[in-house]
Amino acid sequence: MKNPLGMAVLGLLLESPLHPHAMAATLRDRGMDRAFKVTTGSLYDVVRALVREGWIEARETVKVGARPERTIYGLTAAGQEEFTRWVDRLVREPQAEFPKFLSAVSYLGALGPAGAVEALRERADRLRASVEEIRRSHAAALGEVPRLFVIEAEYAARMTEAELAWVEEVAGEIEAGGLAWPEEGR
Secondary structure, three states, X not given: OOOHHXXXXXXXXXXXXXXXXXXXXXHXXXXXXXXXXXXXXXXHHHHHHHHHHOOEEEEEEXXXXXXXXXXXXXXXXXXXXXXXXXXXXXXXXXXXXXXXXXXXXXXXXXXXHHHHHXXXXXXXXXXHHHHHHHHHHHHXXXXXXXXXXXXXXXXHHHHHHHHHHHHHHHHHHXXXXXXXXXXXXX
């Protein structure tokens, strides 16, 4: 399985058995929905795939009140081994990633100097807000779980701060005329 959401599910089940709704809520509560795309449909697809692989298994079905029955899943020994291999490989081996922003920056010149500065300044404002939100949710999560369980938020904040610094630097360079711009019509 190559779906990163599968890794998130395995990681959650390493802590304790859960049903998919609780998985989604926990991922959102910890701010991990910034790292993993979490939708109900994709989560159930991943859970089914992990069951097929033998990495998780249904532990029990519970019914609370008038709510539908919910299946609680737990990690198997094979799932724990696969999770450990997966995390180890991703931490050790840098992978080529293809962020959309990098693609857009390749064509920043198309916006013209004023348009580029305006777009970069707006991005900077959004990045600043994002860093604040990451730090706020991280602080809140630290009240609930050990730091190790939400350490990715620290990485996300640092990466966002680095991007923010670069965006502000380039916008300032354009404004000061330090970044050469092609002549009109070229």
